[in-house]
Amino acid sequence: NAGVTQTPKFQVLKTGQSMTLQCAQDMNHEYMSWYRQDPGMGLRLIHYSVGAGITDQGEVPNGYNVSRSTTEDFPLRLLSAAPSQTSVYFCASSYGVSGRPNEKLFFGSGTQLSVL
Amino acid sequence: GEDVEQSLFLSVREGDSSVINCTYTDSSSTYLYWYKQEPGAGLQLLTYIFSNMDMKQDQRLTVLLNKKDKHLSLRIADTQTGDSAIYFCAESYNYGQNFVFGPGTRLSVLP
Numbered sequence: 001n002a003g004v005t006q007t008p009k010f011q012v013l014k015t016g017q018s019m020t021l022q023c024a025q026d027m028n029h030e031y032m033s034w035y036r037q038d039p040g041m042g043l044r045l046i047h048y049s050v051g052a053g054i055t056d057q058g059e060v061p062n063g064y065n066v067s068r069s070t071t072e073d074f075p076l077r078l079l080s081a082a083p084s085q086t087s088v089y090f091c092a093s094s095y096g097v098s099g100r101p102n103e104k105l106f107f108g109s110g111t112q113l114s115v116l
Numbered sequence: 117g118e119d120v121e122q123s124l125f126l127s128v129r130e131g132d133s134s135v136i137n138c139t140y141t142d143s144s145s146t147y148l149y150w151y152k153q154e155p156g157a158g159l160q161l162l163t164y165i166f167s168n169m170d171m172k173q174d175q176r177l178t179v180l181l182n183k184k185d186k187h188l189s190l191r192i193a194d195t196q197t198g199d200s201a202i203y204f205c206a207e208s209y210n211y212g213q214n215f216v217f218g219p220g221t222r223l224s225v226l227p
Contacts, residue, residue, distance in 0.1 A: 004158075035217075040124065042204060042219040043159075058214075090158055104149065105215060107158035 002026050006091050006108035013081040013115045021076040021111050023091030029106070031094040032074040033058070034066065036087040037110075043090065049074055081115045088112050120218035122205050127224045134192040136221045138205030141186065145207040148181060150190045153202045153220070162190070162203070192223075200225045 007022045025032065033048035035058075045058030049068040063085060065077040074093075078085060092105040119141045128134045140148070145167050151159040165172045165179045165188075172179045178191040192199055205218040 033215075040219055042120070043217040045214065045216075048214070092159075104147075104161050104164055105159075107151075107160070109158045110156075 004091055004093055004106050004108040006089075006111050008111060009109070010112050011114070013078075013113065015082060015115060017081050018077070018079050019081065021078075021089055021091075021113075023074045023076065023108060024072050025074075025091075025093040025106070026072065027093065027095075027106065028071060029093035029095055030071070032068065033092050033105070034064070034074070034076045035090045035092065036060065036085075037090060038087050046076065046089075081113075083115045086113060086115045120205055120207060120216050122203075122218040122221045124219060125222050125224070127226060128195050129226050130195060130197060132195055134190075134195045134199070134223055134225075136190045136192075136203050136205075136223065138188040138190075138218055139186055140188065140205070140207045140216075140218075142207060142209045142216070143183075143186065145209050147208045148179075148188050149204075149206040149208070149215075150177075150179065150188075151204040151206060151217075153204065155201075159204060195223075195225050197225045197227065199223060 004025045030051045034046040035043040037043050044060045046064050047066040049055045052071050055066050089111045091108040094105050122138045149164040150162045152162045153159045176193045180189045202220040202222050204220045208215050
């Protein structure tokens with residue numbers, strides 16, 4: 001009964017370092033997405049994917065890369081971390097059945113990232 | 117672009133009703149949602165309403181949708197201290213391909 005699993009829970013980086021935030025879901029969801037949460041700004045969409053091999057940009061994609069080689073995994077890469085990327089990151093997934101609108105998102109527990 | 121707005125804070129006394137309000141801009145929204153976030157946790161879906169409905173009730177929760185005014189509200193009856201959390205309003209559009217979240221309303225329940 002794992003749902004959406006994110007690792008790590010906490011991470012501290014220095015400016016310029018790279019890292020990958022992991023996200024995995026075991027619900028056979030087609031749709032997966034990454035959000036960042038900043039105080040007073042709610043959640044902003046970074047990237048999303050509607051299926052393996054398909055990704056697209058969200059509202060704030062700059063500085064982040066994604067790939068979707070399997071249905072289960074959707075990693076988020078920071079190639080050169082900047083202090084502006086200090087945030088809490090959430091992965092979310094949904095059924096995304098073809099021909100039907102996504103009904104609801106299932107969220108991971110989040111990764112708190114600090115960039116010094 | 118699409119936008120969702122909410123007030124940032126709400127305080128109520130335990131046992132009173134809480135009403136959290138939200139406005140949105142996209143008239144083609146498919147679903148509208150209320151999510152709850154407790155400290156240090158991810159968002160959990162509380163309830164959602166299809167855009168052709170006016171009201172949905174689920175135990176202590178009542179969702180009202182006014183499509184004309186693009187206004188969504190969440191009423192929590194008999195609010196308890198365990199209801200203290202951040203509540204996010206959200207809409208889906210583009211046939212559910214995309215979701216837009218409001219900034220969240222922090223509900224504080226006072227004993």
